[in-house]
Amino acid sequence: NAGVTQTPKFRILKIGQSMTLQCTQDMNHNYMYWYRQDPGMGLKLIYYSVGAGITDKGEVPNGYNVSRSTTEDFPLRLELAAPSQTSVYFCASGRGGSSYEQYFGPGTRLTVT
Amino acid sequence: AQTVTQSQPEMSVQEAETVTLSCTYDTSESDYYLFWYKQPPSRQMILVIRQEAYKQQNATENRFSVNFQKAAKSFSLKISDSQLGDAAMYFCAYRPVTDKLIFGTGTRLQVFP
Structure with missing residues (x-):
């Protein structure tokens, strides 16, 4: 049981490049989330999904896209990377509802130069 | 708007103190x-403790306990018998029934031997 896995762990992008951050969970959780954490700040929600085929915007969705074709995977796509997207990205999953916690992946540190 | 405020950017404590x-x-x-998450230098987000607003009794988990004051909208974390391994960023988080976590900006805890 690996929990939530993210790849890559680190990445450097040039301005205008695109990339996909991968996230996979093996806990059969319906809910999945993408957060970004800027230096010295808490996590902010980018996108979330309550099940396969269903996604919705969070607090800071601009510049990102997501898809959820399976329960396990929730990739985050960055199009036309900008320096403002330099951050640490966390994927999380949870059963949703009630008080169930969210389980976080180890994060991806992304630098856009 | 729903917000979470952590007014202490940094705190320090001597080992074995509270x-x-x-x-x-x-x-x-x-x-x-309400939740408290711990983020050690590894960046992994680890759930420390959670509190349901409808419960009057304060949650406890071993050396960690909370003081939940619903009327004052206050949710403090007490760490007893501090250990070197407690050194980390601590994030307070709020989750309404819509299931989106809202994080504070964090408190960096240093533990001195």
């Missing part, structure tokens, strides 16, 4: 959940 981290939140909801 420290309290503060958190306040703003909401008009009556039913919600």
